[in-house]
Amino acid sequence: MSEPTPTEIIEPVEAIQNDAFVAVSYDDLIPNNVDLSSDKQLQRALEGWQPNYIDWWKDMGPEGFQNADVYLRTAVGVDPSGWAKFGHVKMPDYRWGILLAPKEEGRTIPCGRHKGEPAWQEVPGEYRSLLRRLIVVQGDTEPASVEQQRFLGATAPSLYDMRNLFQVNVEEGRHLWAMVYLLVKYFGRDGREEAQALLERRSGQQDNPRILGAFNERTPDWLSFFMFTYFTDRDGKMQLAALAQSGFDPLSRSCRFMLTEEAHHLFVGETGVGRTIEATCLAMKAAGITDPYAKEAIRKLGVIDLPTLQKKANFHMSVTRDLFGSEISSNAASAFSTGLKGRFNETALDDDHQLENATYPVQRVIDGQLVTEEVPALRAINSRLLDDYIADCQGGIDRWNKVIEKCGIAFRFSQPHKGFNRRIGEFAETHVSPAGELLSAQAWHAGKSDWLCSDEDHTFINSLMKPCVQPGQYASWIAPPRVGINNQPKDFEYVRIEHS
Numbered sequence: 001m002s003e004p005t006p007t008e009i010i011e012p013v014e015a016i017q018n019d020a021f022v023a024v025s026y027d028d029l030i031p032n033n034v035d036l037s038s039d040k041q042l043q044r045a046l047e048g049w050q051p052n053y054i055d056w057w058k059d060m061g062p063e064g065f066q067n068a069d070v071y072l073r074t075a076v077g078v079d080p081s082g083w084a085k086f087g088h089v090k091m092p093d094y095r096w097g098i099l100l101a102p103k104e105e106g107r108t109i110p111c112g113r114h115k116g117e118p119a120w121q122e123v124p125g126e127y128r129s130l131l132r133r134l135i136v137v138q139g140d141t142e143p144a145s146v147e148q149q150r151f152l153g154a155t156a157p158s159l160y161d162m163r164n165l166f167q168v169n170v171e172e173g174r175h176l177w178a179m180v181y182l183l184v185k186y187f188g189r190d191g192r193e194e195a196q197a198l199l200e201r202r203s204g205q206q207d208n209p210r211i212l213g214a215f216n217e218r219t220p221d222w223l224s225f226f227m228f229t230y231f232t233d234r235d236g237k238m239q240l241a242a243l244a245q246s247g248f249d250p251l252s253r254s255c256r257f258m259l260t261e262e263a264h265h266l267f268v269g270e271t272g273v274g275r276t277i278e279a280t281c282l283a284m285k286a287a288g289i290t291d292p293y294a295k296e297a298i299r300k301l302g303v304i305d306l307p308t309l310q311k312k313a314n315f316h317m318s319v320t321r322d323l324f325g326s327e328i329s330s331n332a333a334s335a336f337s338t339g340l341k342g343r344f345n346e347t348a349l350d351d352d353h354q355l356e357n358a359t360y361p362v363q364r365v366i367d368g369q370l371v372t373e374e375v376p377a378l379r380a381i382n383s384r385l386l387d388d389y390i391a392d393c394q395g396g397i398d399r400w401n402k403v404i405e406k407c408g409i410a411f412r413f414s415q416p417h418k419g420f421n422r423r424i425g426e427f428a429e430t431h432v433s434p435a436g437e438l439l440s441a442q443a444w445h446a447g448k449s450d451w452l453c454s455d456e457d458h459t460f461i462n463s464l465m466k467p468c469v470q471p472g473q474y475a476s477w478i479a480p481p482r483v484g485i486n487n488q489p490k491d492f493e494y495v496r497i498e499h500s
Protein backbone atom coordinates (compact mmCIF):
# COMPACT_ATOMS: atom_id res chain seq x y z
CA MET A 1 0.00 0.00 0.00
CA SER A 2 1.57 3.28 -1.02
CA GLU A 3 0.75 6.40 0.96
CA PRO A 4 -2.70 7.64 -0.05
CA THR A 5 -2.92 10.94 -1.87
CA PRO A 6 -4.97 13.59 -0.12
CA THR A 7 -7.75 13.04 -2.63
CA GLU A 8 -7.98 9.33 -1.76
CA ILE A 9 -7.77 10.20 1.89
CA ILE A 10 -10.80 12.40 1.99
CA GLU A 11 -13.05 10.27 -0.18
CA PRO A 12 -14.72 8.25 2.59
CA VAL A 13 -15.79 11.31 4.49
CA GLU A 14 -16.64 13.54 1.54
CA ALA A 15 -14.46 15.98 3.43
CA ILE A 16 -13.52 19.00 1.39
CA GLN A 17 -16.17 19.74 -1.18
CA ASN A 18 -15.01 23.18 -2.06
CA ASP A 19 -12.15 23.38 -4.55
CA ALA A 20 -11.13 26.88 -3.54
CA PHE A 21 -7.51 26.97 -2.43
CA VAL A 22 -7.29 28.55 0.99
CA ALA A 23 -3.67 29.42 1.64
CA VAL A 24 -2.29 29.35 5.12
CA SER A 25 -0.66 32.50 6.40
CA TYR A 26 2.80 31.69 7.77
CA ASP A 27 3.57 35.36 8.45
CA ASP A 28 1.70 35.25 11.75
CA LEU A 29 3.22 33.74 14.87
CA ILE A 30 0.47 31.13 14.67
CA PRO A 31 0.02 29.94 11.07
CA ASN A 32 -3.67 30.01 10.17
CA ASN A 33 -6.26 30.27 7.45
CA VAL A 34 -8.84 31.92 9.71
CA ASP A 35 -7.64 35.51 9.38
CA LEU A 36 -6.45 35.44 12.98
CA SER A 37 -4.80 38.86 12.78
CA SER A 38 -8.23 40.50 12.38
CA ASP A 39 -9.29 39.35 15.86
CA LYS A 40 -6.67 40.80 18.20
CA GLN A 41 -8.25 39.51 21.40
CA LEU A 42 -8.36 35.94 20.13
CA GLN A 43 -4.86 36.25 18.70
CA ARG A 44 -3.53 37.44 22.08
CA ALA A 45 -5.30 34.62 23.93
CA LEU A 46 -3.85 31.98 21.59
CA GLU A 47 -0.40 33.59 21.66
CA GLY A 48 -0.67 33.39 25.46
CA TRP A 49 -1.45 29.66 25.28
CA GLN A 50 1.31 28.92 22.75
CA PRO A 51 4.33 29.04 25.17
CA ASN A 52 2.46 26.71 27.55
CA TYR A 53 1.89 24.36 24.66
CA ILE A 54 5.61 24.43 23.74
CA ASP A 55 6.50 23.74 27.39
CA TRP A 56 4.10 20.80 27.37
CA TRP A 57 5.63 19.55 24.08
CA LYS A 58 9.16 19.74 25.49
CA ASP A 59 8.11 17.97 28.71
CA MET A 60 5.75 15.36 27.30
CA GLY A 61 6.55 15.14 23.56
CA PRO A 62 9.03 12.73 21.95
CA GLU A 63 11.78 12.04 24.46
CA GLY A 64 15.36 12.64 23.28
CA PHE A 65 14.80 13.81 19.70
CA GLN A 66 13.84 17.45 20.11
CA ASN A 67 17.00 18.62 18.31
CA ALA A 68 16.87 16.09 15.49
CA ASP A 69 16.02 17.28 11.98
CA VAL A 70 12.94 15.33 10.94
CA TYR A 71 11.55 15.09 7.41
CA LEU A 72 8.08 16.37 8.19
CA ARG A 73 5.01 17.27 6.21
CA THR A 74 3.55 20.68 7.01
CA ALA A 75 0.17 21.82 5.76
CA VAL A 76 0.39 24.89 3.53
CA GLY A 77 -3.22 24.98 2.40
CA VAL A 78 -6.42 23.02 2.72
CA ASP A 79 -6.85 22.20 -0.94
CA PRO A 80 -7.02 18.42 -1.51
CA SER A 81 -4.83 18.62 -4.61
CA GLY A 82 -1.81 20.22 -2.96
CA TRP A 83 -1.95 20.99 0.70
CA ALA A 84 1.38 19.90 2.15
CA LYS A 85 5.10 20.51 1.80
CA PHE A 86 7.95 18.31 3.05
CA GLY A 87 11.27 19.33 4.62
CA HIS A 88 13.64 18.65 7.53
CA VAL A 89 12.45 20.48 10.66
CA LYS A 90 13.26 20.30 14.37
CA MET A 91 10.03 19.27 16.05
CA PRO A 92 9.77 22.21 18.49
CA ASP A 93 10.05 24.48 15.41
CA TYR A 94 7.14 22.77 13.64
CA ARG A 95 4.59 25.42 12.62
CA TRP A 96 1.52 24.20 14.48
CA GLY A 97 -1.36 26.13 13.04
CA ILE A 98 -5.09 26.56 12.79
CA LEU A 99 -6.58 25.12 9.64
CA LEU A 100 -10.22 24.89 8.76
CA ALA A 101 -11.67 23.33 5.63
CA PRO A 102 -13.26 25.95 3.37
CA LYS A 103 -16.69 27.23 4.29
CA GLU A 104 -19.55 25.71 2.34
CA GLU A 105 -21.92 28.55 1.53
CA GLY A 106 -25.50 27.77 2.48
CA ARG A 107 -24.62 24.70 4.59
CA THR A 108 -27.52 23.52 6.73
CA ILE A 109 -27.72 21.41 9.89
CA PRO A 110 -27.77 17.82 8.58
CA CYS A 111 -29.57 16.02 11.41
CA GLY A 112 -31.71 16.20 14.52
CA ARG A 113 -34.53 18.53 15.43
CA HIS A 114 -32.91 21.54 13.73
CA LYS A 115 -32.32 19.68 10.47
CA GLY A 116 -32.45 22.01 7.46
CA GLU A 117 -31.86 25.20 9.46
CA PRO A 118 -28.72 27.20 8.57
CA ALA A 119 -25.61 25.73 10.24
CA TRP A 120 -24.62 27.66 13.37
CA GLN A 121 -21.68 30.04 13.02
CA GLU A 122 -21.82 30.81 16.75
CA VAL A 123 -22.39 28.50 19.69
CA PRO A 124 -26.10 27.72 20.17
CA GLY A 125 -26.59 28.95 23.76
CA GLU A 126 -28.93 26.16 24.88
CA TYR A 127 -26.40 23.47 23.88
CA ARG A 128 -23.27 25.23 25.05
CA SER A 129 -22.11 22.79 27.72
CA LEU A 130 -22.78 19.65 25.67
CA LEU A 131 -20.88 21.14 22.74
CA ARG A 132 -17.98 22.21 24.96
CA ARG A 133 -17.81 18.70 26.45
CA LEU A 134 -17.59 17.09 22.99
CA ILE A 135 -14.78 19.46 21.97
CA VAL A 136 -12.89 18.92 25.23
CA VAL A 137 -13.14 15.11 24.96
CA GLN A 138 -11.94 15.25 21.36
CA GLY A 139 -9.13 17.66 22.28
CA ASP A 140 -8.00 15.58 25.25
CA THR A 141 -7.22 12.51 23.13
CA GLU A 142 -4.68 14.39 21.00
CA PRO A 143 -2.00 15.29 23.58
CA ALA A 144 -2.78 12.00 25.33
CA SER A 145 -1.59 9.97 22.35
CA VAL A 146 1.64 12.02 22.12
CA GLU A 147 2.27 11.32 25.81
CA GLN A 148 1.60 7.61 25.29
CA GLN A 149 4.14 7.41 22.48
CA ARG A 150 6.87 9.63 23.90
CA PHE A 151 9.50 6.95 24.58
CA LEU A 152 9.24 5.10 21.28
CA GLY A 153 11.89 7.11 19.37
CA ALA A 154 14.66 5.31 21.28
CA THR A 155 13.66 1.89 19.89
CA ALA A 156 12.62 2.82 16.34
CA PRO A 157 13.01 -0.09 13.90
CA SER A 158 14.22 2.33 11.18
CA LEU A 159 14.59 6.02 10.42
CA TYR A 160 11.55 5.73 8.15
CA ASP A 161 9.42 4.50 11.04
CA MET A 162 10.90 7.05 13.44
CA ARG A 163 9.93 9.82 11.04
CA ASN A 164 6.39 8.46 10.76
CA LEU A 165 6.09 8.38 14.55
CA PHE A 166 7.16 12.01 14.78
CA GLN A 167 4.86 13.02 11.92
CA VAL A 168 1.95 11.43 13.75
CA ASN A 169 3.02 13.18 16.96
CA VAL A 170 3.25 16.69 15.50
CA GLU A 171 -0.11 16.24 13.77
CA GLU A 172 -1.77 15.10 17.00
CA GLY A 173 -0.32 18.30 18.45
CA ARG A 174 -1.94 20.23 15.60
CA HIS A 175 -5.25 18.52 16.30
CA LEU A 176 -5.01 19.79 19.84
CA TRP A 177 -4.54 23.28 18.39
CA ALA A 178 -7.66 22.76 16.29
CA MET A 179 -9.81 22.08 19.36
CA VAL A 180 -8.12 24.79 21.45
CA TYR A 181 -8.93 27.34 18.75
CA LEU A 182 -12.62 26.44 19.05
CA LEU A 183 -12.56 26.58 22.85
CA VAL A 184 -10.76 29.92 23.02
CA LYS A 185 -12.66 31.59 20.19
CA TYR A 186 -16.17 30.45 21.06
CA PHE A 187 -16.30 29.67 24.79
CA GLY A 188 -14.80 32.72 26.49
CA ARG A 189 -13.27 32.30 29.90
CA ASP A 190 -14.31 28.69 30.51
CA GLY A 191 -12.96 27.82 27.06
CA ARG A 192 -9.58 29.31 28.04
CA GLU A 193 -9.65 27.31 31.28
CA GLU A 194 -10.42 24.11 29.40
CA ALA A 195 -7.56 24.88 26.97
CA GLN A 196 -5.19 25.12 29.91
CA ALA A 197 -6.55 21.93 31.50
CA LEU A 198 -5.82 20.08 28.23
CA LEU A 199 -2.13 20.74 28.90
CA GLU A 200 -2.37 19.63 32.51
CA ARG A 201 -4.02 16.21 32.40
CA ARG A 202 -1.50 13.42 31.83
CA SER A 203 -1.94 10.01 30.21
CA GLY A 204 -1.91 7.27 32.82
CA GLN A 205 -1.49 9.63 35.77
CA GLN A 206 -3.49 8.65 38.84
CA ASP A 207 -4.42 12.16 40.03
CA ASN A 208 -5.20 13.87 36.75
CA PRO A 209 -5.62 11.28 33.99
CA ARG A 210 -6.78 11.76 30.41
CA ILE A 211 -10.57 11.56 30.03
CA LEU A 212 -11.07 8.33 28.04
CA GLY A 213 -9.81 4.91 29.13
CA ALA A 214 -7.72 3.87 26.11
CA PHE A 215 -5.72 7.07 26.34
CA ASN A 216 -4.43 6.11 29.77
CA GLU A 217 -3.07 2.76 28.55
CA ARG A 218 0.63 2.47 27.82
CA THR A 219 2.05 2.27 24.30
CA PRO A 220 5.14 0.34 25.39
CA ASP A 221 6.49 -0.94 22.07
CA TRP A 222 6.32 -0.36 18.33
CA LEU A 223 3.84 -3.11 17.73
CA SER A 224 1.48 -1.34 20.14
CA PHE A 225 2.11 1.88 18.21
CA PHE A 226 1.15 0.29 14.89
CA MET A 227 -1.91 -1.39 16.39
CA PHE A 228 -2.87 1.92 18.03
CA THR A 229 -2.54 3.85 14.79
CA TYR A 230 -4.58 1.24 12.92
CA PHE A 231 -7.32 0.63 15.49
CA THR A 232 -7.43 3.65 17.81
CA ASP A 233 -6.74 6.32 15.20
CA ARG A 234 -9.63 4.71 13.35
CA ASP A 235 -11.87 5.66 16.27
CA GLY A 236 -10.45 9.14 15.63
CA LYS A 237 -11.54 8.87 12.00
CA MET A 238 -15.06 7.74 12.91
CA GLN A 239 -15.56 10.33 15.64
CA LEU A 240 -14.13 13.13 13.51
CA ALA A 241 -16.36 12.05 10.63
CA ALA A 242 -19.37 12.21 12.99
CA LEU A 243 -18.28 15.63 14.32
CA ALA A 244 -17.66 16.80 10.73
CA GLN A 245 -21.45 16.49 10.41
CA SER A 246 -21.99 18.90 13.29
CA GLY A 247 -24.48 21.72 12.91
CA PHE A 248 -21.84 23.92 14.62
CA ASP A 249 -20.03 24.88 11.44
CA PRO A 250 -16.58 25.79 12.88
CA LEU A 251 -16.38 22.31 14.47
CA SER A 252 -17.43 20.68 11.21
CA ARG A 253 -14.81 22.61 9.24
CA SER A 254 -12.05 21.83 11.77
CA CYS A 255 -12.83 18.12 11.72
CA ARG A 256 -13.03 17.98 7.95
CA PHE A 257 -9.46 19.17 7.69
CA MET A 258 -8.24 16.97 10.57
CA LEU A 259 -9.51 13.95 8.65
CA THR A 260 -7.04 14.60 5.84
CA GLU A 261 -4.17 14.32 8.36
CA GLU A 262 -5.74 11.33 10.12
CA ALA A 263 -5.47 9.26 6.93
CA HIS A 264 -1.67 9.21 7.22
CA HIS A 265 -1.90 7.84 10.76
CA LEU A 266 -4.13 5.00 9.56
CA PHE A 267 -1.65 4.35 6.75
CA VAL A 268 1.20 4.13 9.30
CA GLY A 269 -0.83 1.62 11.32
CA GLU A 270 -1.98 -0.55 8.46
CA THR A 271 1.41 -0.75 6.78
CA GLY A 272 3.26 -1.10 10.10
CA VAL A 273 1.26 -4.17 11.09
CA GLY A 274 1.32 -5.39 7.47
CA ARG A 275 5.13 -5.13 7.27
CA THR A 276 5.43 -6.97 10.61
CA ILE A 277 3.29 -9.79 9.24
CA GLU A 278 5.31 -9.82 6.02
CA ALA A 279 8.61 -10.15 7.91
CA THR A 280 7.18 -13.07 9.93
CA CYS A 281 5.83 -14.88 6.89
CA LEU A 282 9.01 -14.40 4.85
CA ALA A 283 11.21 -15.61 7.73
CA MET A 284 8.98 -18.66 8.24
CA LYS A 285 9.12 -19.44 4.54
CA ALA A 286 12.92 -19.10 4.39
CA ALA A 287 13.24 -21.42 7.42
CA GLY A 288 10.78 -23.94 5.97
CA ILE A 289 8.28 -23.48 8.85
CA THR A 290 4.65 -23.84 7.84
CA ASP A 291 3.00 -24.25 11.27
CA PRO A 292 2.07 -20.72 12.50
CA TYR A 293 1.86 -22.10 16.06
CA ALA A 294 5.52 -23.26 16.14
CA LYS A 295 6.07 -20.33 18.47
CA GLU A 296 9.56 -21.03 19.79
CA ALA A 297 11.04 -21.83 16.38
CA ILE A 298 9.45 -18.74 14.82
CA ARG A 299 10.54 -16.42 17.61
CA LYS A 300 14.12 -17.65 17.22
CA LEU A 301 14.06 -16.10 13.74
CA GLY A 302 13.73 -12.65 15.31
CA VAL A 303 10.13 -12.13 14.19
CA ILE A 304 6.77 -12.09 15.96
CA ASP A 305 4.60 -15.19 15.56
CA LEU A 306 1.16 -14.58 14.04
CA PRO A 307 -0.90 -15.81 17.05
CA THR A 308 0.89 -13.25 19.24
CA LEU A 309 0.05 -10.53 16.70
CA GLN A 310 -3.60 -11.60 16.87
CA LYS A 311 -3.51 -11.35 20.68
CA LYS A 312 -2.03 -7.89 20.49
CA ALA A 313 -4.71 -6.87 17.98
CA ASN A 314 -7.42 -8.31 20.28
CA PHE A 315 -6.29 -5.97 23.04
CA HIS A 316 -6.28 -2.85 20.86
CA MET A 317 -9.60 -3.67 19.22
CA SER A 318 -11.38 -4.21 22.53
CA VAL A 319 -9.94 -1.17 24.30
CA THR A 320 -10.76 1.00 21.29
CA ARG A 321 -14.35 -0.27 21.10
CA ASP A 322 -14.80 1.11 24.62
CA LEU A 323 -14.07 4.57 23.21
CA PHE A 324 -17.48 4.59 21.55
CA GLY A 325 -19.12 4.90 24.99
CA SER A 326 -22.16 2.89 26.05
CA GLU A 327 -23.99 1.30 23.15
CA ILE A 328 -27.23 2.73 24.53
CA SER A 329 -26.65 6.31 25.59
CA SER A 330 -28.82 9.32 26.31
CA ASN A 331 -25.77 11.57 25.91
CA ALA A 332 -25.35 10.31 22.36
CA ALA A 333 -29.09 10.78 21.69
CA SER A 334 -28.80 14.42 22.84
CA ALA A 335 -25.69 15.05 20.76
CA PHE A 336 -27.54 13.79 17.67
CA SER A 337 -30.95 15.34 18.19
CA THR A 338 -29.48 18.73 19.06
CA GLY A 339 -27.55 18.52 15.76
CA LEU A 340 -24.13 18.78 17.43
CA LYS A 341 -22.85 15.39 16.21
CA GLY A 342 -24.07 13.34 13.28
CA ARG A 343 -23.56 9.74 12.26
CA PHE A 344 -20.79 8.40 10.01
CA ASN A 345 -21.60 9.61 6.49
CA GLU A 346 -24.76 11.33 7.79
CA THR A 347 -25.59 13.25 4.63
CA ALA A 348 -25.25 10.11 2.48
CA LEU A 349 -27.68 8.04 4.61
CA ASP A 350 -31.14 7.43 3.21
CA ASP A 351 -33.48 8.21 6.10
CA ASP A 352 -35.17 11.21 7.73
CA HIS A 353 -31.99 12.17 9.70
CA GLN A 354 -34.15 12.75 12.77
CA LEU A 355 -34.81 9.16 13.87
CA GLU A 356 -37.72 10.04 16.19
CA ASN A 357 -39.58 6.84 15.29
CA ALA A 358 -36.73 4.62 14.10
CA THR A 359 -35.14 1.66 15.87
CA TYR A 360 -31.70 0.06 15.62
CA PRO A 361 -30.65 -3.51 16.52
CA VAL A 362 -28.28 -3.61 19.51
CA GLN A 363 -26.62 -6.71 20.91
CA ARG A 364 -27.12 -7.00 24.67
CA VAL A 365 -26.75 -9.45 27.51
CA ILE A 366 -30.12 -10.12 29.13
CA ASP A 367 -30.69 -12.83 31.78
CA GLY A 368 -27.35 -14.39 30.96
CA GLN A 369 -28.09 -14.61 27.22
CA LEU A 370 -26.77 -12.70 24.23
CA VAL A 371 -29.78 -11.18 22.47
CA THR A 372 -30.31 -8.62 19.73
CA GLU A 373 -32.89 -6.02 20.69
CA GLU A 374 -34.50 -3.26 18.64
CA VAL A 375 -33.73 -0.07 20.55
CA PRO A 376 -34.90 3.50 19.77
CA ALA A 377 -32.35 4.59 17.15
CA LEU A 378 -31.62 7.87 18.90
CA ARG A 379 -30.39 6.06 21.99
CA ALA A 380 -28.39 3.61 19.86
CA ILE A 381 -26.25 6.21 18.08
CA ASN A 382 -23.02 5.02 19.77
CA SER A 383 -23.87 1.42 18.92
CA ARG A 384 -24.33 2.29 15.29
CA LEU A 385 -21.03 4.17 15.10
CA LEU A 386 -19.33 1.20 16.76
CA ASP A 387 -20.81 -1.13 14.14
CA ASP A 388 -19.62 1.20 11.38
CA TYR A 389 -16.18 1.23 13.01
CA ILE A 390 -16.00 -2.58 13.18
CA ALA A 391 -16.90 -2.76 9.49
CA ASP A 392 -14.27 -0.12 8.68
CA CYS A 393 -11.56 -2.12 10.51
CA GLN A 394 -12.08 -5.13 8.27
CA GLY A 395 -10.45 -3.75 5.08
CA GLY A 396 -6.92 -3.70 6.48
CA ILE A 397 -7.41 -7.04 8.21
CA ASP A 398 -8.36 -8.58 4.84
CA ARG A 399 -5.24 -7.07 3.26
CA TRP A 400 -3.08 -8.50 6.08
CA ASN A 401 -4.64 -11.91 5.48
CA LYS A 402 -3.74 -11.72 1.80
CA VAL A 403 -0.05 -11.39 2.75
CA ILE A 404 -0.30 -14.57 4.84
CA GLU A 405 -2.24 -16.41 2.16
CA LYS A 406 0.35 -15.53 -0.48
CA CYS A 407 3.00 -17.21 1.66
CA GLY A 408 0.85 -20.34 1.96
CA ILE A 409 0.51 -20.17 5.75
CA ALA A 410 -2.71 -21.46 7.30
CA PHE A 411 -3.58 -18.55 9.57
CA ARG A 412 -6.12 -15.73 9.32
CA PHE A 413 -6.59 -12.66 11.48
CA SER A 414 -10.11 -11.99 12.68
CA GLN A 415 -11.98 -9.53 14.84
CA PRO A 416 -13.09 -10.81 18.24
CA HIS A 417 -16.76 -10.66 19.20
CA LYS A 418 -17.95 -7.15 20.07
CA GLY A 419 -18.34 -8.12 23.74
CA PHE A 420 -14.78 -9.43 24.16
CA ASN A 421 -12.75 -7.77 26.95
CA ARG A 422 -15.00 -4.74 27.34
CA ARG A 423 -15.03 -2.28 30.24
CA ILE A 424 -17.69 0.15 29.01
CA GLY A 425 -21.23 -0.46 27.82
CA GLU A 426 -23.46 -3.51 27.40
CA PHE A 427 -20.73 -6.09 27.97
CA ALA A 428 -18.84 -4.36 30.79
CA GLU A 429 -20.13 -6.73 33.47
CA THR A 430 -19.72 -9.97 31.51
CA HIS A 431 -16.95 -12.13 30.10
CA VAL A 432 -17.22 -12.96 26.41
CA SER A 433 -14.75 -15.09 24.44
CA PRO A 434 -13.43 -13.90 21.05
CA ALA A 435 -15.81 -16.41 19.46
CA GLY A 436 -18.77 -14.83 21.27
CA GLU A 437 -19.52 -17.32 24.07
CA LEU A 438 -20.57 -15.96 27.45
CA LEU A 439 -18.07 -17.25 30.00
CA SER A 440 -17.85 -17.71 33.75
CA ALA A 441 -15.09 -15.72 35.48
CA GLN A 442 -13.18 -18.98 35.87
CA ALA A 443 -13.38 -19.88 32.17
CA TRP A 444 -12.35 -16.33 31.26
CA HIS A 445 -9.24 -16.49 33.42
CA ALA A 446 -8.39 -19.94 32.06
CA GLY A 447 -8.59 -18.72 28.44
CA LYS A 448 -7.22 -15.22 28.84
CA SER A 449 -3.60 -15.96 27.92
CA ASP A 450 -4.79 -17.54 24.64
CA TRP A 451 -6.58 -14.32 23.73
CA LEU A 452 -4.48 -11.51 25.16
CA CYS A 453 -0.70 -11.17 25.43
CA SER A 454 0.82 -12.64 28.57
CA ASP A 455 3.80 -11.14 30.43
CA GLU A 456 5.98 -13.63 28.59
CA ASP A 457 4.66 -12.41 25.22
CA HIS A 458 5.38 -8.83 26.22
CA THR A 459 8.88 -9.73 27.35
CA PHE A 460 9.53 -11.35 23.99
CA ILE A 461 8.16 -8.39 22.01
CA ASN A 462 10.23 -6.07 24.14
CA SER A 463 13.38 -8.06 23.46
CA LEU A 464 13.03 -7.21 19.75
CA MET A 465 12.73 -3.47 20.33
CA LYS A 466 16.31 -2.49 19.48
CA PRO A 467 16.94 0.76 17.60
CA CYS A 468 17.92 0.53 13.96
CA VAL A 469 19.05 3.97 12.84
CA GLN A 470 21.29 3.50 9.81
CA PRO A 471 19.59 4.93 6.69
CA GLY A 472 17.94 2.10 4.75
CA GLN A 473 18.24 -0.47 7.56
CA TYR A 474 15.28 -2.22 9.22
CA ALA A 475 14.91 -4.33 12.37
CA SER A 476 14.52 -8.07 11.79
CA TRP A 477 10.85 -8.13 12.80
CA ILE A 478 9.59 -5.62 10.21
CA ALA A 479 9.86 -5.58 6.40
CA PRO A 480 10.95 -2.38 4.59
CA PRO A 481 8.16 -0.27 3.06
CA ARG A 482 7.43 -0.57 -0.65
CA VAL A 483 7.72 3.19 -1.27
CA GLY A 484 9.51 5.97 0.59
CA ILE A 485 7.74 8.98 2.06
CA ASN A 486 7.19 11.55 -0.69
CA ASN A 487 8.90 9.02 -3.02
CA GLN A 488 12.27 9.38 -1.32
CA PRO A 489 14.89 6.65 -2.02
CA LYS A 490 15.28 3.63 0.27
CA ASP A 491 18.35 4.97 2.09
CA PHE A 492 16.97 8.47 2.64
CA GLU A 493 17.93 10.03 5.98
CA TYR A 494 14.41 10.71 7.29
CA VAL A 495 15.75 11.78 10.68
CA ARG A 496 19.14 13.40 11.17
CA ILE A 497 19.79 12.51 14.77
CA GLU A 498 23.40 13.61 15.25
CA HIS A 499 22.53 16.65 17.40
CA SER A 500 19.63 15.19 19.39
Ligand code: BYC
Pocket residue numbers: 133134135137138141142145172211212213214232233234235236237239240322323324325326327328329330331332341382424
Ligand atom coordinates in the same frame (compact mmCIF):
# COMPACT_ATOMS: atom_id res chain seq x y z
N1 BYC B 1 -13.45 5.91 29.05
O1 BYC B 1 -23.24 7.77 27.56
P1 BYC B 1 -21.80 7.37 27.61
C1 BYC B 1 -9.08 10.37 18.49
C2 BYC B 1 -17.82 8.44 29.93
S1 BYC B 1 -10.16 9.27 19.19
C3 BYC B 1 -13.79 6.72 30.09
O2 BYC B 1 -21.47 5.95 27.79
P2 BYC B 1 -21.22 9.15 25.49
C4 BYC B 1 -7.65 10.00 18.47
C5 BYC B 1 -18.43 9.59 29.15
O3 BYC B 1 -17.45 10.61 28.88
C6 BYC B 1 -11.74 10.07 19.12
N2 BYC B 1 -14.99 7.33 30.19
O4 BYC B 1 -21.03 7.82 26.34
C7 BYC B 1 -7.27 8.69 18.23
C8 BYC B 1 -19.53 10.04 30.08
O5 BYC B 1 -18.97 10.86 31.10
P3 BYC B 1 -19.68 12.22 31.54
C9 BYC B 1 -12.01 11.01 20.28
C10 BYC B 1 -15.89 7.07 29.21
O6 BYC B 1 -21.11 10.36 26.33
C11 BYC B 1 -5.92 8.36 18.26
C12 BYC B 1 -20.00 8.74 30.72
O7 BYC B 1 -18.92 7.80 30.55
N3 BYC B 1 -13.20 11.77 20.05
O8 BYC B 1 -9.46 11.38 18.03
O9 BYC B 1 -22.38 9.01 24.57
C13 BYC B 1 -4.97 9.33 18.51
C14 BYC B 1 -21.25 8.17 30.08
O10 BYC B 1 -21.06 8.22 28.68
C15 BYC B 1 -15.61 6.24 28.12
C16 BYC B 1 -14.40 11.49 20.59
O11 BYC B 1 -14.56 10.58 21.36
C17 BYC B 1 -14.32 5.65 28.07
N4 BYC B 1 -13.97 4.84 27.05
O12 BYC B 1 -19.97 8.97 24.51
C18 BYC B 1 -5.36 10.63 18.75
C19 BYC B 1 -15.55 12.38 20.15
N5 BYC B 1 -16.71 6.21 27.33
O13 BYC B 1 -19.66 13.12 30.31
C20 BYC B 1 -6.70 10.98 18.71
C21 BYC B 1 -16.12 13.23 21.24
C22 BYC B 1 -17.63 6.97 27.91
O14 BYC B 1 -21.04 11.81 31.96
N6 BYC B 1 -16.66 12.46 22.32
N7 BYC B 1 -17.14 7.51 29.03
O15 BYC B 1 -18.77 12.74 32.63
C23 BYC B 1 -17.86 11.85 22.30
O16 BYC B 1 -18.57 11.87 21.31
C24 BYC B 1 -18.34 11.17 23.54
O17 BYC B 1 -17.80 11.86 24.63
C25 BYC B 1 -17.92 9.66 23.66
C26 BYC B 1 -18.67 9.08 24.86
C27 BYC B 1 -18.27 8.94 22.36
C28 BYC B 1 -16.44 9.49 23.93
